[in-house]
Amino acid sequence: QKVAVLVSGGGTNLQAILDAQSSGVITDGRVVLVVSSSPKAYALERAGRAGIETAVVARKDYPDSISYGRRIIQVLNAHQIDLVVLAGFLSILSKEVTDAYKDRIINIHPALIPAFCGEGYYGLRVHEAALDYGVKVTGATVHFVNEVADGGKIIAQKAVEVRGGDTPEILQRRVMEEAEWELLPKAVQMLCQKRELEQGKKGSL
Ligand code: GRF
Numbered sequence: 122q123k124v125a126v127l128v129s130g131g132g133t134n135l136q137a138i139l140d141a142q143s144s145g146v147i148t149d150g151r152v153v154l155v156v157s158s159s160p161k162a163y164a165l166e167r168a169g170r171a172g173i174e175t176a177v178v179a180r181k182d183y184p185d186s187i188s189y190g191r192r193i194i195q196v197l198n199a200h201q202i203d204l205v206v207l208a209g210f211l212s213i214l215s216k217e218v219t220d221a222y223k224d225r226i227i228n229i230h231p232a233l234i235p236a237f238c239g240e241g242y243y244g245l246r247v248h249e250a251a252l253d254y255g256v257k258v259t260g261a262t263v264h265f266v267n268e269v270a271d272g273g274k275i276i277a278q279k280a281v282e283v284r285g286g287d288t289p290e291i292l293q294r295r296v297m298e299e300a301e302w303e304l305l306p307k308a309v310q311m312l313c314q315k316r317e318l319e320q321g322k323k324g325s326l
Contacts, residue, residue, distance in 0.1 A: 124153065130164060131162075134209055134305050139173075150203070155175045206309060258281070276308050276311075
């Protein structure tokens with residue numbers, strides 16, 4: 122299965138997927154394209170180092186989310202992408218994109234949905250909100266992407282303990298290490314394997 126990873130920042134989740142390919146956790150999919158919403162994203166360097174094709178599609182270069190979404194669809198279609206992974210991708214995708222790739226776009230959110238999710242909850246803000254509320258457990262969620270922010274069907278979740286003395290930065294790191302970097306590659310493999318099996322069945326009919 123051909124996988125595209127959409128990024129905006131550091132790309133540690135992208136790295137976890139690439140490492141999972143090398144270590145054999147992901148066997149039924151290959152990252153063939155990394156799309157960044159920012160030309161400065163460090164994730165682009167990670168992709169370059171791994172020899173993966175990259176594209177920058179910056180939201181500010183498009184007048185509205187419709188035309189931005191159409192460009193994203195073009196790029197994905199041109200590479201015949203099977204599965205799209207949002208890994209720290211900060212632009213909201215239009216309904217046209219989520220419909221065109223229905224049940225084929227997944228996202229990682231650094232909290233246990235339905236807590237601390239939806240518009241405005243991204244990056245460190247999610248962990249700030251969790252600490253402000255005083256929850257003792259948070260975590261990460263992998264879910265399908267539809268037109269509602271963080272609203273698609275949940276695929277996998279993992280809980281992470283909140284500790285006294287946590288800052289948003291410390292908690293963010295623990296959620297990544299203990300949940301995100303494990304959950305996302307596993308979900309990629311699971312969905313790629315499912316599609317391989319489904320396509321295999323069709324092929325043998
Ligand atoms: C992660 O915390 C992810 O859950 C959130 O954005 C962050 C991206 O980090 N959606 P990275 O770019 O993968 O390092």
